[in-house]
Amino acid sequence: MGKILGHFIMPHPPILVSEVGKGEELDASLTIDACFNVAKEISELKPETIIIITPHGPMFRDAIALTDSNHISGDFGNFNSPDVEFDITIDLNLTESIKNYAHGMGVPTIAINEDIAGRYNISHELDHGAMVPLYFVNKEYSNYKLVHITYGLLSETDLYKFGISIKQAVELSNTNVVVIASGDLSHKLNDKAPYGYSPEGKVFDEKILELLKSGDVMGVFDMDKDMIESAGECGLRSFDILLGTMEGRKISGEILSYEGPFGIGYGVMRFNADEMDDKNYLEKIIDKRKNTMKKIRDNEDKYVKLARETLEHHVKTGETIAMPGYVTEDMLSEQRGVFVSLKKDGELRGCIGTIFPAYENTAEEIIRNAIEAGERDPRFSPVEEEELDDIIYSVDVLMPPEEASRETLDPKKYGVIVRSGRKTGLLLPDLSGVDTATEQIDIALKKAGINPLENYKIERFEVIRHK
Numbered sequence: 001m002g003k004i005l006g007h008f009i010m011p012h013p014p015i016l017v018s019e020v021g022k023g024e025e026l027d028a029s030l031t032i033d034a035c036f037n038v039a040k041e042i043s044e045l046k047p048e049t050i051i052i053i054t055p056h057g058p059m060f061r062d063a064i065a066l067t068d069s070n071h072i073s074g075d076f077g078n079f080n081s082p083d084v085e086f087d088i089t090i091d092l093n094l095t096e097s098i099k100n101y102a103h104g105m106g107v108p109t110i111a112i113n114e115d116i117a118g119r120y121n122i123s124h125e126l127d128h129g130a131m132v133p134l135y136f137v138n139k140e141y142s143n144y145k146l147v148h149i150t151y152g153l154l155s156e157t158d159l160y161k162f163g164i165s166i167k168q169a170v171e172l173s174n175t176n177v178v179v180i181a182s183g184d185l186s187h188k189l190n191d192k193a194p195y196g197y198s199p200e201g202k203v204f205d206e207k208i209l210e211l212l213k214s215g216d217v218m219g220v221f222d223m224d225k226d227m228i229e230s231a232g233e234c235g236l237r238s239f240d241i242l243l244g245t246m247e248g249r250k251i252s253g254e255i256l257s258y259e260g261p262f263g264i265g266y267g268v269m270r271f272n273a274d275e276m277d278d279k280n281y282l283e284k285i286i287d288k289r290k291n292t293m294k295k296i297r298d299n300e301d302k303y304v305k306l307a308r309e310t311l312e313h314h315v316k317t318g319e320t321i322a323m324p325g326y327v328t329e330d331m332l333s334e335q336r337g338v339f340v341s342l343k344k345d346g347e348l349r350g351c352i353g354t355i356f357p358a359y360e361n362t363a364e365e366i367i368r369n370a371i372e373a374g375e376r377d378p379r380f381s382p383v384e385e386e387e388l389d390d391i392i393y394s395v396d397v398l399m400p401p402e403e404a405s406r407e408t409l410d411p412k413k414y415g416v417i418v419r420s421g422r423k424t425g426l427l428l429p430d431l432s433g434v435d436t437a438t439e440q441i442d443i444a445l446k447k448a449g450i451n452p453l454e455n456y457k458i459e460r461f462e463v464i465r466h467k
Contacts, residue, residue: 002170002172002177003170003176004176004177004179005178006042006045007181007245007270008042008270009183009267010136010182011184011268012129012132012182012183013266014132017081017084017132019076020076020079020081028262028266030259031257035133035268037256039136039137039140042140043137043141047144048144048176048177049144049176050144050178050180051094051147051178053150053151053179053238054148054150054238055129055237056150057130057149058120059150059151060150060152061152062108062152062154063109063110063152064150064151064152064154064162065110065111065112065150066099066148067111067113067148068090068092068096068112068116069090070090071090072087072088072124073085073088073126074086074126074130079128084135086126091147094147094169094170094177097169097172097173098166101165101166101168102161104165105162106161107154107161107162112124126148130146147177151240153237153345154345155344155345156237157285159244160282162241163240163243163246164244164245164282165244166179167245167246167247179242181239183233184233184235184264184266185208185209185260185265186200186202186232186265187231187232187264188230189201189205189263189264189265193262194263195232195433198230198232200227200231201265203227204227205258207223208233208236208267209255209267209269212239212253212269213252213253213269214252215252217285218284218285218288220240222288225346229432235267243281244282247281248276248277249275249276250275250276251272251273252272296392301466302326302327303395304395306327307366307395308391310370311370314375315383316385320367320371323363327363330362331361331366332362333361334362335361335365336365336399337353337354337355337357338357338365338366338395338397339428339463340370340372340373340396341394341395344387349380349387349391350374350379350380351377352372352373352377353396354369355424355426362397366395396463396464396466398461401459401461402459402461403458404458404460409437410429411431411434411439411440412429413430413462414460414462415429415461416441416444416460417458417460418441418456419456420448420454425443425447425448425449426444427443427447429463441458
């Protein structure tokens with residue numbers, strides 16, 4: 001019978017690698033020391049296999065990716081250090097078993113080998129999210145096989161289920177393993193951060209570390225989603241899976257180090273999960289998700305309700321909904337441009353709209369754009385019926401645009417339209433990660449296919465946002 005001997009969280013900034021950092025890594029000496037301590041502990045545990053969960057391998061919206069080749073190799077050539085190389089044997093038996101258990105729990109996975117990687121035009125090399133933690137491990141221990149997992153953009157419930165699948169597969173194998181969840185914390189801790197500063201960055205880091213230390217699984221899943229998005233993290237989904245691997249155990253975490261010298265939070269943790277626990281967190285997570293969606297549905301206004309019921313009806317029947325009786329007189333008498341946005345598990349699932357009204361009234365505009373957003377946004381596959389319960393809607397009703405200059409823009413208050421000849425690009429206001437007028441214009445220009453050196457006009461507009 002196999003066993004998970006240890007559970008760890010490790011960050012993955014390449015600058016920690018001395019051959020990459022070339023002295024700059026010393027600014028993160030606390031993190032480096034903690035990573036070496038984890039490596040020494042793993043060496044003492046002597047696992048036959050290391051399971052690593054990374055955000056930076058082949059990423060899919062609708063599946064978790066597992067490497068399914070005999071070997072996986074990589075180097076830090078992208079960080080000017082090609083001589084730091086890896087070539088690791090994949091534990092194919094355990095990988096296959098994890099996939100099978102995940103399938104049994106209804107969690108979609110995809111096996112990545114060279115053929116599949118070529119088909120999707122993705123890399124089949126080891127990513128830095130795995131290489132940085134393994135760099136430290138390899139300094140102390142090298143006699144192991146690897147299970148290489150890249151989380152997908154799935155629901156937190158599915159990620160937790162996948163963690164349970166890992167646990168089940170290991171326990172019914174003859175393999176002793178350690179699990180490493182690779183992930184950085186907020187990327188927006190201060191003005192040095194690569195994605196700008198957000199006050200939510202520090203709040204997120206302190207909160208997630210506190211919850212993980214106390215083993216508060218439900219607290220992790222109850223964290224405010226807007227705060228998480230504003231913090232700009234990349235580790236939470238790895239942690240969701242890691243927590244699933246400890247289902248049925250009493251969890252406590254030890255913070256070995258935390259610092260943010262480059263504006264990004266780096267946390268190193270080990271967990272104790274030796275003692276059995278009769279709590280069924282999976283059941284609670286599923287109930288929480290159902291209750292959250294019920295609250296959202298119970299509190300949606302008529303604009304959002306119309307968008308949701310339109311798409312649900314069209315997906316199920318292929319027909320356009322008849323105008324519901326709850327639609328207000330304003331919705332029937334006004335003509336406005338409308339954008340309908342769909343989100344699933346915190347990620348955009350579709351967004352289509354009209355700058356100027358194209359239909360008889362605002363209600364009709366919502367109906368048409370809800371169908372377009374759900375079924376004809378070229379960036380996404382059409383929404384399927386089994387997804388409908390998980391989608392959150394918002395409707396932006398556009399006010400008439402007015403001429404503007406870069407200086408008069410405010411990305412929190414105004415959306416922006418850029419025009420050059422027949423090319424037009426629009427960006428809605430108050431979008432996460434868009435904090436300056438320059439960012440707003442750059443994104444709108446890119447959407448329109450307008451070269452920034454071209455002559456273009458700028459307009460701004462306000463919206464009434466229904467969420």
